[in-house]
Amino acid sequence: MQQLFTEVWIEGRVQDIVLGMRLPRLAIGIIAGGALAVAGGILQTLTHNPLASASTLGINAGAFFAVVVSMVFFPTALGQYSFIVAVIGAVFATLLVLSLAGRELNPVRVALTGMIISLLFSSITGALQLLYENETSGLFLWGSGTLVQLNWSGVKFAFPLVFIALVTSIMSGKALDTFSLGEELATSLGQSVVKVKLIAWTLSIILSAITVSVVGAIGFIGLMAPHIVRLIGIKGHRKLLSHSFLWGSVLLISADVIARFIQPTQEIPVGAMTALIGGPWLMYLAYRTAKTQKRGDRSLGGTKKPISLRWLVPVIISLIIGAMYISFSYNGTTWTPVSQWTSMIIWNFRIPRVLITFIIGAMLAISGVLLQGVLRNPLADSSILGITSMSGAGAMIFLVILPSIPVTWMPIGAMLGAIIAMLIIFLTSWKTGFQPILLALIGISVSAFGSAIIQILVVKSRLVVAAALVWLSGSTYAKGWNDLYLASILFILLVPVAIYFTRHLNTLAFGDEIATSHGLNVSHTRAWSLIIGVVLSASAVSIVGTIGFIGLLAPHIARRLVGYFHFPLMIVSMMLGGLLLSLADFIGRVIIAPKEIPSGLVVALIGAPYLLYLLRKIK
Template sequence: MKSSIKKSSPWLFIGGLLLLFVLSILHLYQGQADYTIRTLMTEVWYEGNVQNIVLGLRLPRVIIGILSGGALAVAGVLLQTLTKNPLASPSTLGINSGAYLLTVIAMVFFPQYIGDYPFVISFLGAGVSAVLLIALVGRVMEPVRVALTGMIVALLFSSITGAVQLLFENETNGLFLWGSGTLIQLDWSGVKFSIFFILIGLIIALVLGKSLDLLSLGDDLATSLGQSVNRVKAFAWFTAILLSAVTVSVVGPIGFIGLMAPHLVRLMGIQGHKLLILHSFLWGANLLVAADVLAMWIQPGQEIPVGAMTALIGAPWLMYLAYKTGKRQTRGESRLGSSLLPISYRWILFGLFGLTIMIILVSVSYGAGSFFTFQDWLDKSFNSPFVMQFRIPRILTAFLVGMLLATSGLFIQAVLRNPLADPSVLGITSGGGAGALIFLVLFPAVSIQFLPIAAMIGSSISITIILILSWKTQWQPILLALMGVAVSAFGSAIIQILIVKANIGVAPALAWLAGSTYAKGWEELKLAGIVALITIPLSLLFIKKFDVISFGDEVAEGLGVNIIMTRLLAIMLGVCMGAVSVSIVGTVGFIGLLAPHAARRMVGFEHGKVIPVSLFLGGILLTSADLIGRIVLAPKEIPSGLVVALIGTPYLLYLLRKI
């Protein structure tokens, strides 16, 4: 078996080189200047426009694609071996996001250093991400848990990055495309800068090859064979971070190459880390160059982020790997939030009602054109055209959408008995966002009233895919969440491509991706009100069934509950509420996670009490996020979705440690 692999290995490598050559020629052929391959091959040798374009712009882009794809693939090999996790890569472990975050922060606050030390800054950010990941997961690196923790860390860093970009739009101008991953090169400086570090990283990885072979057998066995396990791990972590950081510093955070390439090489039968590293470098280069070729073919003359293309390809691959890994997981029942407040349910409702009134009054009073005294508010608020036309409908819309998102999350958590279920975690919001944007871009002449239907279709497709793939594990919480993150990445990639295609401005694009209650008026309030009036009373019909289902499927069926029909109807209702919310405010996340958990901590598991409390908490959360976003850095606004995400991602990490 080993001899046959060794014999086939050179041919696989040669085949990969030939494919890379073909892809490179295709890549050089593509571009805004329309040249035939024959013209390129004949005129590139002579001074003129063709030579300047090919040698000055297109060839550096191909070379940086080869170097970056190879570097990410080798980093993926090292991370998968270190964590013993087939789902590990620089993107799934949050390393790329950390490097990008620190780069954006440096560009805003320390611009004098970003030009001279971009690699050092990226390296520090990647290192912080790696240290945070190790601290969160501990020594027991369970594959699915490690990957999900890494992707939640990536979500947290992405939220902070988005907030910084919106608050300092001028300083970060031009980062949207680079932040999505792009191979654009204006000269050879990026290649000259990165090639040294990438070659050093590749050499270190190859030198570590035999040690990594021993490490893959287990720490105890490797130690008994005389290997210094900690030293090997330290060098391997350093090399993976080095390769990831240098890639981010020249092409931005490109995901999934480090996940796909090593698995593709293993499927070819390649064994042993030296061969695995060499072949992964080659096939990582092939994948990234091919993704860029595909991006330019889809939209000639307009730049589509190559990172979005790799996500379109890589997210289904992540779902497949998560499915294979998750089949070995057992379903873990988790009932979080059992500590009750020592206050009666009636007083809790009364307190939440009072808090709601207070938040709404404060929200009406503060912002642009604030009223600083109660008398000012009485005299001017309802007589002010600005308040009546803009602020009041915006605040009430935020409250109603928060209620819808909270109920959506509660429904999905209840019927799947999964504490991590939430419209954003399970891909409902990103699927709805993709569906809404597809409708807006492809059917601009159709009435905007059909937008919620388009969002609902996108959300339904997302949740259906996730539920089918995780059916055999009975919707095991961590696996289901990881599937949702993969679907969210796929939906976000579609959104990024459509934003570029539709030529939406950077600030509106970031606001849409984050979720914002900005400029919501009476029409949005009317839609949210109609949906709330229909769906919230319907939710009360599920109270007893949810209570019974919480004891398990067998008990529920024994008591006469039709489990399949109840799950189907509840999920459909949850998807409807989540999709309508997306069509109104964009991809706001985590309300459906935070509100139900907080409600259970206040009143226990009886859904007759949990549902009303969740409704209040969801509305209060989004209204408060809208208020904070308006006043913290006024006159600039932070999208309410970002404010919620900054709260929600740490809480999601907390839940992971509890499950």
């Protein structure tokens, strides 16, 4: 009798799990995947852009940002109006992208603008999650995209809205067919272009907001599914959107199954799995699209009236000394006089941390100078090109697969990841002449791929959410003298080699043909400069995590001070990079003391808007 009761109880539990969790998960996967695919198909037609989707245009990131802000500051509103909150964020992101991308809506430029907006929103969201850890508990997994459902409430909420939006989209198919011929031709055929745009944007935003409010920010499904349908040969928007819905569902469910197969006992973000597939897909589409685009301006900018190093260097050194003095003395709440700097906390934690921060900033800045000089690309930076992210993935692989190895071996994993990123960049970009905007877009695709690997490894290694966010954001927290010794050794070994190549980079700036006519071995110079730049970036990542944008900001500021010649440019960039990261670390440490914001997030909040500014200047 007892055995029979046990069997009945077990059977009931299995039935509860299947009906209450697994079936809702399957259903929401079908609904969310289909919704994202239909939104992507509409956006690609609406913007005449094969790279458009809710993720590449920043719509998902904007919706998730609004949800996080609401959860922190207006939790009641989120509980009652989560969909409306997500819609507001999606609309805001859409307007921001359209206003910054320019009137021509160049496909690669629009996609890159959307990806930068996504980076900006992600940085702010990450900072909020760290600052309000209790209020946003559980958002790490959901923010990366998850189909976990504890009941049928999500399905009941999403299904009617998605069904209505899908039917409306299919009914609008003929109007979209006409619109796809071009706005002028559509107008001449009697179509109200403004009305079609309004309906199409509304449908795509609603579909995106629904998925974010239920399953989080899942990317790349809306990019891949419509292209798969077009490759099959299906034409006409009614069939295109119907088949896209089915393929989007298949892709998302498949990604979820693969994620559970990789780690059966833990929940891996399905958004990370879609990024593993979607990142390479975006690279392919960007490469194919770029072949039809005109080559952009290769000017790196800079002043024609440089300031003499004799005057500039002492000023910057004074700023560095002042920044370090304040960083040593102030912890956000109290000042520590110089006489107490030998105390255990100051000497063992604060002093090495500040020194490491400066060295890492200098290394990243030099890496940026090398990459921008070799590629003659104003957008070249280890974080933009995906080197930082792939370095982090390589370091994490070493950490997870070989947990017994000492920390001093982590740079090897980081360097391997960085080399893979650089090879991907070269293989996908060299035939198009390393166009600045294309190169940045492919780099961001590589970065998404590396970030997906990191997210999977974070979950697999059971790192706590706060520690994972700190690693993903980049932080010098808890760095000591051993880390400083390692950073100093790498700095002393690599920086003189980088300075040696400054003369060759000056020659290379005039073009390969002129450089060769002056006796420069272009291939040798380019290869070694890239190797040094990649190693510098990978070394920095292995010590402090994925800090970006320093290699973009410091060289651009330095060019406005000292001009184009690479020796003064590298010296000033090195000092400015250290100063910038030191200031970012100090701000993150004291602005909400005793809590901290990772310095990588502080830099990203400055770097992403500056990258948008540079994008606007490049033709």
